[in-house]
Amino acid sequence: MNVDDIARYYPKLYHMAESGSWPSIKKHGLLSTTALLDFYQIEGQERLIIESQWRPESVKINHPIHGSAVIRDQKPLPEKTLTEIVDGMTASEYYKLLNSKTFFWVRRERLEGLLNARAYQNRKHTVLTLDTKSLVDKYRDQIWLSSINSGAAIYGSGRNASRRSVNTFKRISEYPFDELIKRKKEETIVELSVDYAVKDVSNYVTKVEDWIGYNPIETIWSK
Numbered sequence: 001m002n003v004d005d006i007a008r009y010y011p012k013l014y015h016m017a018e019s020g021s022w023p024s025i026k027k028h029g030l031l032s033t034t035a036l037l038d039f040y041q042i043e044g045q046e047r048l049i050i051e052s053q054w055r056p057e058s059v060k061i062n063h064p065i066h067g068s069a070v071i072r073d074q075k076p077l078p079e080k081t082l083t084e085i086v087d088g089m090t091a092s093e094y095y096k097l098l099n100s101k102t103f104f105w106v107r108r109e110r111l112e113g114l115l116n117a118r119a120y121q122n123r124k125h126t127v128l129t130l131d132t133k134s135l136v137d138k139y140r141d142q143i144w145l146s147s148i149n150s151g152a153a154i155y156g157s158g159r160n161a162s163r164r165s166v167n168t169f170k171r172i173s174e175y176p177f178d179e180l181i182k183r184k185k186e187e188t189i190v191e192l193s194v195d196y197a198v199k200d201v202s203n204y205v206t207k208v209e210d211w212i213g214y215n216p217i218e219t220i221w222s223k
Contacts, residue, residue, distance in 0.1 A: 001177035003140050006189070007133035010106035012206075013192060016114060018058070018070045019124040022208050022220055029199030030128075033071055033099035040066060051099050052092045054079040074098075075119045076152030085153060087165040097166065098151055101144065101193040104130065107186065110149070112214050121213045126220065128205050135194075135204040136172075142195040144169035147180055149190055169193065 017025060031039060037047050040063045050059055055074045062068045074095070082091045089097075105111045115125060136143060150168050153161035170176075181188045198204075208221040 001145075001172055001175045003133075003136050003172060005177065006106075006136055006145075006172065006192070010189060010192075011132050012108070013104040013106060013130040013132050013135065013204075014108060014111040015102075015104050015128040015130070016111060017126045017128060018072060019126050019210060021070070022126050022128075024069065025128070026202045026221075029197050030102050030201040031197045031199075032102045032195075034096075035102075035197040036061070036069060036071060039063075040069065052096045054082070054091075054095065073119075074151060076117075076149075078153075081153045081161065085161050085163050087163055089166060094164065097169075101169075101195060102198055103151070104192045104194075106132075106189050106192055110190065115211055116213050124210050124212050124217070127209050127211050127216070128201070129207040129209075130201070130204045131206055132192075135198070135201075136192075138200075138204075139194050139198065140172060143172055144193045144195070145172060145175045145189050146170075146191040146193070147184065147187070147189065150193075 015030065017030075028039065033051060037051060040061050042050065042061055050061075050071060054077070055071070056078070057075075058073045059071045060068055061071060079091050082094060086094045105114075111127065114120065115127075146168050148162040148164065148168060150164060175189070177188055205221075206223045207219065209216040210218045210220060
């Protein structure tokens with residue numbers, strides 16, 4: 001697969017963020033959990049719990065200069081389920097792998113499904129819409145693609161949920177697009193992720209909205 005193919009099939013990317021987080025994202029960039037912990041200088045046991053264990057609820061962190069930030073929960077991937085479906089690594093290692101990346105949906109339908117999930121449907125969230133081509137052109141060497149929702153075991157059962165491992169994520173040049181499109185069609189790619197952080201993310205954002213459930217309720221910013 002090549003860079004132009006991604007933009008041709010998926011011209012927009014979507015990121016679901018904590019409500020009210022756009023000013024910080026615009027200033028500091030879109031940071032993975034690992035990057036945010038570095039930025040906030042969180043170390044020791046507090047960092048271990050956040051970065052390498054299941055987060056059933058969102059976690060608030062604080063810094064004397066940077067203020068506070070919220071690290072989102074991982075409700076859809078509890079440790080018991082993950083242990084049953086992860087290959088070649090521990091659950092802790094897989095959580096840490098997820099936390100090292102920033103994630104984007106390549107299809108609006110996936111974004112809407114997450115926003116309308118029971119745990120989130122009555123809460124306000126900030127949604128970033130980005131131009132795929134400009135982001136991929138800049139970050140092509142830091143990008144990973146996945147054919148599953150790597151952060152969720154949708155059925156809540158190790159028997160039915162997709163198995164996952166470090167090989168769930170593949171670089172653009174290694175991604176089996178031609179093989180997958182024959183059977184998955186529009187879901188050939190489910191996620192696009194970038195290593196560590198997209199610190200200049202505002203360069204690629206075309207629109208920022210607040211949503212509740214399926215519904216955008218306010219446009220915060222647009223290009």
